[in-house]
Amino acid sequence: MGSREVTSWQGMNITVAGLGVSGVSAARALAGLGAVVTVVDAGDGDALRARAAGLADAGITVRLGDAETLPEGTDLVVTSPGWAPSGPLFAAAAAAGVDVVGDVEIAWRLRGPDAPPWLAVTGTNGKTTTTQMLASILRAAGLRTAAVGNIGTPIVDVVLGTDPEYRDLDVLAVELSSYQLHWAPSLRAHSAAVLNLAPDHLDWHGSMEAYAADKGRIYEGNTVACVYNVADKATEDLVVEADVVEGCRAIGFTLGAPGPSMLGVVDGILVDRAFVENRQKNAQELAEVADVNPPAPHNIANALAAAALARAFGVEPRAVRDGLRNFRPDAHRIAHVADVAGVAYVNDSKATNTHAAEASLAAYEPVVWIAGGLAKGATFDGLVTGAAKRLRGAVLIGADRALIREALARHAPEVPVVDLDRTDTGAMLAAVREAARLAEPGDTVLLAPACASMDMFVNYGKRGDAFADAVRELAAGQA
Template sequence: MSLTCVAGLGVSGVAVARALAERGERVVVLESVEGERQLAAATELAAIGVETRFGEPVLPEGATRLVTTGWAPHHPLIAAASAAGVEVVGEVELAWRLRPAQAAPWLALTGTNGKTTAVRMLTSILLAAGHKAVAVGNVGVPVVRAVAEPYDTLAVELSSFQLHWSSTLAPHAAAILNVAPDHLDWHGSMEEYAAAKGRIYERAGTVIFNADDPEATRLAAPYPGAVGFTLRVPRAGEIGVVEDLLVDRAFVADPVEAAEELATLEDVRPFAPHNVANALAAAALARSVGVPSEAVRQGLRDFVPDPHRLAHVDRIGEVDYIDDSKATNPHAAAAALASYPSIVWVAGGQLKGADVDDLVRQAAPRLRGAVLLGVDRARIAEAIARHAPNVPVVDIADRETGVMERVVTEAARLASPGDTVLLSPSGASLDMFANYPARGEAFARAVHELRQRRERER
């Protein structure tokens, strides 16, 4: 009997091990962390005949396949497998191979930012059209589990890590939202990162791309008939915006002469230019499987945004406080900063080697102040000094639990009526917080405390 090795006891790793064991395959899981959650998962898998080996991961003798759930190509286990001629695949690739005959079509999307919002919009649209659909992949249900269920359509969010390990994936339609530098430590270079994103198109039935994003446009260029989405008035073969309407000139009978209204800008929540682009991508993917325009509109209206994505926390003294803690890289922060005219910016964290000069240069006319925290705050301060030298900056060196209260107090001091205090950090959170939701929640608590202080002072 062949032996499959699974790297890691995370959600996807457990799902992979279970799926293969249920098919009668011999499975060994390798896990370096022997924590409470991992031990519980190992016990659960042992009941169905799956062996778990804790400690430094070593490729088992006789392994014929290694399933990775996001480990980098340079990891010693991956390198050992490659050297031994063992096939390395990702969970998504495995799920594609395990899908049954007459399986549900995959509508897949990727991008540096906006993936989860767009895939959840897509799922909402599909549900409004009466499809039995679910968001899978890099979000929601592990795709290896979903392929065994009787869904009509799968909305598949794919990361660059997942795409790197996918070689035969052929979605019904595939979209790239945007491409900007990210995860370069994993991929090794911007070229390799972009190439991983581009793999989503290689066997796709319909190629959909952001016509306003140069890199997404470049990656789609080799594919005749690719469908662009744009915030401009759409040309034939595109989906775009005409005044306050989202309009389809691609999935209509006569793209040259005809257009179909899909929704209005008011149907997109939260409203921001990059979120309109997410809605257009979701609409294009849905239209590729024949979803009617009424369902696109209803699905966008039904969509409930995830927390920490341009979430309006409060309005205090004619100043709005916005939690965009999910903006963990400069590209995401740039989209948020472009959404408001007058901003006190709360930023900082782990920049992961990313450059912030272009971000600050573009945002400079909108900045009224900045409050910086986190390990790489000095790099943001230096960029502000170069491109917006008159903008007041408060440096918060404190890294204690209650630091966000001081951050919000300082931001409120800098803000004037009509301004927006925007937490859009441009960096990861792990230098100070458990994760980006914890950072956003700390910001929201501090804003609520500010309101309570203001009310007591009246």
């Protein structure tokens, strides 16, 4: 669906799809600008009714229990990111000639004339870490910034400056999901990065081609740099296909030695051959691999992508180093929990798909792998084939563990496997104990499930907490 410029929101009839955080934010913002707002949501429980009552106080109509019917007279639909484009509400909007956009699109349209530029990040994995690294580097350069978008405060609130923390910013580090990009046709970033592409959310997008196309929207209209992953040709293909401002450059990042117009690694040093004079011959040292926390290969790639976006914005090399040193990853992302009896225990519960688990497994050797959960339609043959030589053993939990067990039997039959036939939350303690039994001093026990968590846990954070608790209980028993 196309986009249209809005000069005034006064009196517009706007339907907001979804009573979640972003929906409430968009509804309040648009009502405050004079729009007539109706929020629709399929749910109808006590929590939603309480939220609806709060919006009613602001003059916003909320319709619960019906998210399929387009309210009469709607001029624009603003959808929450997760709502699939195949939904009946959007079919009704298309039939009525009504545009559908997301909260990121609304935020983009609401920017003032002196709004800070956006440095945008997407990819199947690593988005949050890279965006936070980028914000840390920008702060180290003395710039006022915030990591926003798919993380933290709703981006509409940030753009409107409703919180003093987000006023007078110099630049935004913006994480964008494929869902958000699908619904943001007008977005034009200063510079943007696609970190990687692997099958994910295909039930929502309909195909890998559609998923990639939505990721590629992040490059449209870039003015300075389109940052791509040299090791993932699909990301470079998206740059080639993008319609950018004349003079915008393609900037690659690689874990190897960089060519001209790339950032890479030479002898343990992160180097820049893109934003230097005479890049055919010169390179600028930015930081050491040891400055990246943790220095796992995929995290070094994240750091290079963040550095490329910061350098595209004119940040000095020293700020890249200082920003990376200052950065601390969120919990449940390749987080070292403890060493017990000479074995390291690492929590990467955030590895909820095969691509993320593959990167995590590549960072350690030998590994006792704890995996399993909800597969979301994934297959595991490629993951197991690539990791087989690193595996000391595997402990499987969760509803779809049989899929991983069968892949191990096909491609790593010599690897001992413990199949825990249980999906209760106490299974994690049993899994850690079985992993400890398989591990030898010098090994890493790695929770990298390659699956979603909701069969056993509320979310991946609770799963990671259960792992960390189990490791601490194991350690107490060893004392």
